[in-house]
Amino acid sequence: MLLAPGERLGLFEILAPIGSGGMGEVYRARDTKLKRDVALKVLPEAFARDPDRMARFQREAEVLASLNHPNIAHIYGVEDRGLVMELVEGETLPCPLPVETALNYARQVAEALEYAHEHGVIHRDLKPANIKVTADGVVKVLDFGLAKAIEEPGSASHDPADSPSPTLTLGHTQVGVIMGTAAYMAPEQAAGAKVDRRADIWSFGAVLYEMLSGKRAFGGDSVADTLATVMKLDPDWTALPRDAPPSIHTLVRRCLAKDRKQRLQAIGEARIVLESPNVGQAPGLPTPTAPLQSRLGWVAAAAAVFALAALAFIHFREPPPPAPQPMMRFSADLGPDAVAGPRITAAISPDGQRLAFVARGVGGREQLATRLLNQAIPTLLTGTDNATDPFFSPDGRWIGFFADGKMKKISVEGGAAVTLSNVENARGASWGEDGNIIVTLGPATGIGLSRVPDAGGAPQTLTKPLLEKGEVSHRWPQILPGGQNVLFTSSAVNGVYDDGFIEVLSLKTGQWKVVQKGGYFGRYVPASNRSGYLVYVHQATLFGVPFDPGRLEVRGTPVPLLEDVAGEQTMAGGQLDFSRNGTLVYLSGKGTGQNWPVVWLDSAGKTQSLYATPGNYVSPRFSPDGKRLALSPGTNDIQVYDLQRDTMTRLTFKTLNNTYPVWTPDGKHIVFRAQSGTGLSLQWIRSDGGGEAQPLLESKTELRPHSFSPDGKRLAFAENNAETGFDTWTLPLDLKDPEHPMPGKPDVFLKTPFLEYEPAFSPDGRWIAYQSSESGLNQIYVRAFPGPGGQWLISGSNSGPLGIHPIWSRNGRELFYETPLDNRIMVVTYSAKGDTFAAEKPRLWSDTRILEPNNIFWNLDLGPDGKRFAVFPRPQADEQKGSVHVTVLLNFLDELRRKVPVSAGSTTSSPP
Secondary structure (H helix, E strand, O other), X not given: OOOOOOOEEOOEEEEXXXXXXXXXXXXXXXXXXXXXXXXXXXXXXXXXXXXXXHHHHHHHHHHHHOOOOOOEOOEEEEEOOEEEEEOOOOEEOOOOOOHHHHHHHHHHHHHHHHHHHHOOOOOOOOOHHHEEEOOOOOEEEOOOOHHHHHOOOOOXXXXXXXXXXXXXXOOOOOOOOEOOEHHHOOHHHHOOOOOOHHHHHHHHHHHHHHHHHOOOOOOOOOHHXXXXXHHHOOOOHHHOOOOOOHHHHHHHHHHOOOOOOOOOOOHHHHHHHHHOOOOOOOOOOOOOOOOHHHHHHHXXXXXXXXXXXXXXXXXXXXXOOOOOOOOEEEEEEEEOOEOOOOOOOEEEOOOXXXXXXXXXXXXXXXEEEEEEOOOOOOEEEOOOOOOEEEEEOOOOOEEEEEEOOEEEEEEOOOOOOEEEEEOOOOOOEEEOOOOEEEEEEOOHHHOEEEEEEOOOOOOEEOOOOOHHHOOOOEEEEEEOOOOOEEEXXXXXXXXXXXXXXXXEEEXXXXXXXXXXXXXXXXXXXXXXXXXXXXXXXXOOEEEEEEEEOOOOEEOOOOEEEEEOEOEEOOOOEEOEEEOOOOOEEEOEOOOOOOOEEEEEEEOOOOEEEEEEEEEOOOOOEXXXXXXXXXXXXXXXXXXXXXXXXXXXXXXXOOOEEEEXXXXXXXXXXXXXXXXXXXXXXXXXXXXXOOOOOEEEEEEOOOEEEEEEOOOOOEEEEEEEEOOOEEEEEEEEEEOOOOOOOEEOOOEEEEOOOOOEXXXXXXOOOOEEEEEEOOOOOOEEEEEEOOOOXXXXXXXXXXXXXXXXXXXXXXXXXXXXXXXXXXXXXXXXXXXXEOOEEEEOOOEEEEOOOEOOOOOOOOOEEEOOOOOEEEEOEOOHHHHOOOOEEEEEEEXXXXXXXXXXXXXXXXXXXXXX
8 A cells, every 4th residue: 555745654754655666665754753864665564464474574674773884774673564764865776887887886785795794684685776876976785684574484585576577576475485586686596495695696796797788697578587597597798898807707707606606605705806806816716718728828827826836835834924114104184173182082994094083073063083094184074073082893994982971883984873872981992803892881980891782782791890909990992803802901099090000801701800010001913813012101101012812911021112102191091093004193292181280260261370380180179268279189199279378288198099088167177088908998187287187987999078068967978889889878977076076877868770979968958969870871960968858850861961070059059060071061050948959951151161070080169259160271282273193103013023022031010
């Protein structure tokens, strides 16, 4: 039954018919939910009335929807009895074509088939009508695997139709029936036998023959005649153009071999020939039939080649290693719009030919850009707003990235970005050959490694940091060759990765171990199938050491390779990347964002110096009177800066990794988190530097103090529970002797399967604002204290941007927070009556971006007047006006071999 324009099928409004065939009617339709045009294939009613077939069709369609390739028209899903597909604008494959054009289009078709075959999907109905070419010359293969999805269980195909070469229709099931298009189906498919990927190779050969010759390889006046031709006769080989390379003549013949055992066995072989049709003869492809005299000449030449090969084998048995090549250095200008920040600036494709990086597009939005090394002009990839940390797929056809709390991918040629998964606090990813991506994600100190299919899906947790061993997060993974092990960076609790650990995870056992101490952003560079090098960053220097990928251990002493390599030690982000052929690309500099001053920021975006001496500061907190500012430089101790006297006083000396300073309401004491060995505690100390720190609460897991109730008798803090993650607690304090407060038993305030931390008491003590992962992303909520009561969402969803770091103003009317995606400050005006909290719509307090936090420590605090913030300004490199230049080193692997010879020793040491 035909559908008329204006009618609806589920969420889809019919716009116009496109065509019809044996497998249904195709319409142009409007997705009323996502506001996009799609192709809607409506299945026959007889098919839709069969629940078993529809259930099977749904399952098969889900498999097909997992195919994400630039040359495959995407299947979005099933709606009622309609299949929702990508609407491809363009014409069906024209025939004949100029040889060069035909080979270009055929290569793209081969790439689509190769990708699908690798994912276990066979097309089964490849023909020119199922191939479209866009205005940009991009080939899109349609109806991929649809024949398999629609056929009935147990059938190989279905009854023929009456036209000479139709798509055979959905008739009654019977043994030995066929489904496909007669002129393009393989002999085994025409015979009703079980088919495999070699049937697609036959169809590919028939399509390539038609593109080159302009005529069908197999024709007939009826379906029966056509099928008889397929089974018994060969095409007219003389119809192939003489100017086509001999390798192409051979390729077509091999694809159309009737015996599938003699046929080309993998479409990837065809793709190789099509990429270089004039380079020699591809392995496995016989030479086209030629006159006898010519064939004898070829036989003699082949005998000479075999004789030389035998001599080479006798004398050399193993091929000699390639001669070392001198390292070549050049600077690649990414342009004035490129962004060089604390995260990865540029990634290089596996073949070493293409760079991907972040640049400012229209309106100043940060987007992905790509450029070939031999070209000067980059191309912006639309649909990648707020992108960070690009990484390539193993075949170099896709670029993965993070944006707006999601991991996405996009073709290097552009097009629509595909969302793969929700992520939080992403810190790098590595794309494996097995179709999975290892990604760092998680809440603050719970950041670990997870696995996500490259077709999309929910993350599968692989690691959680061992807090009892001092680990805070696992980040910047790299899948090692073979796909069984993953290299990553871990750190001690202080969050400074220059003294971190390079570790390796076994995906088989789920266990991990340290392979190198004292560095971050470890990368394996293979020298052969059995050996290679571990390189990493320490103090802005790139080190290298031999690495045994079998034993998963370093062998020898690290050697400095390059100085002045940019990195960000509080995020462990190294500004470098390697290609498979040993090309290195890196950003010069002593590290972006490693040291910074403290400045005042007002709502107009104006800044004024507060403390000019640069340092690796975190966790700024003002005293109640606003005359002093507590900081944790380098996260190793608590210091207090006196704004009036311009002096800095250090408070802590004996314990390590002291941070999270919180002032008591009277300003006389500070509570902070301290580490001693593997234990953590909340400590109490005088703010004037007198006296010793004394413990309030001890734990084996992560503790974070955050705020006091107005009367100073309750301390709100977060504790990281192994089962539920961060939970919010309050610690009662007996202050009869302020110098020696007596802590009571902690009371739980909020403990759920989600993560709740950074609990901030309101000025009147009646409310607690906190950060939560309840929605799957960071958002700010408010609850009544001590409860019970309602919960109010302040940020995220319909209430504005996502939020971190809640801060109350002291006037009791405003609540501030930071946006984690672009690091700007938002403000919400609120009112509270009885047990009801009413928040207005969030608004932007300042458009100025501040230094991105490392998601472990906060990076701002509100001055007592409520009009200015103490912040860390973004590094100048992140807001540069000139072009960004990265250095490219060709043949860097040979340089590694020269500088880091593999020794017999097996000692592991820190860099000298």
